[in-house]
Amino acid sequence: MANTDQRLIVGFYPNVTKEERKEVHKMMGATLVQAIDQIHAEVVTVPAQNVGFYLTQYSASTNVRYVEIDQIAHAHGCRRIIPNDPEFDLQWGLEKIMAPEAWCRAVITSQDINIAILDTGIDPNHPDLAAKITRTANFSNSLTTDDLFGHGTHVAGIAGAITNNLVFGAGTSFNSGNLWNIKVLGDDGTGPFSMIAAGIVDAADTGADVINMSLGGPGGSQALEDAVNHAFNIRGVVVVASAGNDNTDTPSFPAAYANVISVAATDENDQKASFSNFGDGVDVAAPGVGIFSTCPTHANVLNCINFGSLNGTSQAAPFVSGLAALIKATFPLLSNQTIRQAIESSTDDVPGSGTLYQFGRINANSAIITAGTL
Known part of the structure; x- marks a missing residue:
């Protein structure tokens, strides 16, 4: 074969x-x-x-x-998959969510899952991302789909860096999931809701399985909510967004919409990150402090070159998106609603569970196990 x-x-x-x-x-x-x-x-x-x-x-x-x-069975001695990527030991977030254990249970080489990164672009020449970028579109006011700000490349690596290739580190989805570079924010890291809405609709209609939006703003927008609902209800996409970095319970959009998994950030001790938003509209938490990931190979606004660590709910959200892709690759017939249920119902009970966030901090291993029962 x-x-x-x-x-x-x-x-x-x-x-x-x-x-x-x-x-x-x-x-x-x-x-x-x-x-x-x-x-x-x-x-x-x-x-x-x-x-x-x-x-x-x-x-x-x-x-x-x-x-x-025809799923792959592992000898019961396989309890963890540790990739050969040299910087994996710096990726505490993957260990925290038990990704190595999840990889043992999951399909980690699917080529049929698409993760749309709606952000500031992705460096198309990054050695740990380039081969996974299978679609590019520009809805921003920038003249290039490259990442001149530095944010989107970092987010993309957390969700789907090429894994077990002796380069950098691992992505949450291992090697299950293509990366789509859907640029909706300009080179200064900002963009209007209308461009984000257009990017959501385009990604959904083109076949995205997961949409990651590590972005947001106050006030909301009917057009943005309609785009999210189109992706979730009509196209069956798992939609994920960062909860925001203002240490407030004031809603940030699109994260606060009902059909979005809203993600807060936690630190290595499972405490809420000092900057992370919280409250009724936040669904789950994921690692978001000192997260090591890919950075553009060229100059950018964040001054993060090749690889580096950043903080934010922006970093927490792609852990959830990568996990959603891993579940979809393993159980391709599951609906987006069921994948969301698997993620949310299998979280670890950490400080703030049920108060700061509706559920707890994600656990990839438990989510894969739970998904197999739904």
Whole structure:
């Protein structure tokens, strides 16, 4: 099997003949690799980049009882996956949320999950990001989709830096998830809600599975809320946003909208970061202090070059987005609502859980386990 193929198990009804099974696979364009006749199941390979399409098409066949990803089992001795990235030991946030344990349980090499980073752009030449950037769009007032501010590149690395490649560190989604560079903020790190709304709609309509917005402002906007609702309700996207850095319970938008997972920041001791917003509109917390990630390989406003540490709920949000992508890669048939439920219902109870934030600090391992039961 080529590394661009995905194995599927197709379960047929007992009365379906071998010829009828063969015809189903032929119509799908799938390759038969194994039959388990006693349980009326056959294993096929399909192109990994279109696995969602094949799952939908097989499910629609009246001859098919079920179709599922042929998931990878690990020996019970595999309790953690520690990547070979040299700076992984600096990424305390991944250890805190138990990402190495989650990676042992998850599909970590899917090529069919798209994480849209709506931000100041992503450096297209960063060695730990470039190969994962599969789509770029510009809705900002900048003349370039490159990251001249420095923020979007840092956010992108937390969610989806190329992992286990002997370069820098790891991304929360390991190697499950492409990065989409959807630039909605200008080179000064600001942008109007209308540009963000346009970016949300574009990403959702083009096939994003997760939208990360490490940005926000006060007051709200009907257009912005409509765009979020379009992405969540119509397109089935998991939408994540940072709660804000003003140490207040005043809502920040888009984080405060009902169809957004709003993310506060915590430190290494699971205390609320001094700057992090909090309150009824905040859903979960994630690491957001001293977060080491990718930075542009060129000069930028934040003066973070190649790799570096930043603080903010902006850094907390992509941990959640990367986790959402990891769940989607592992359980591709789960809805965005169910993925959100898995993340929120599996958090660790930390100081502020239920008061400063509705739930607790995310736990990737528990979320993967929970997702498998939903």
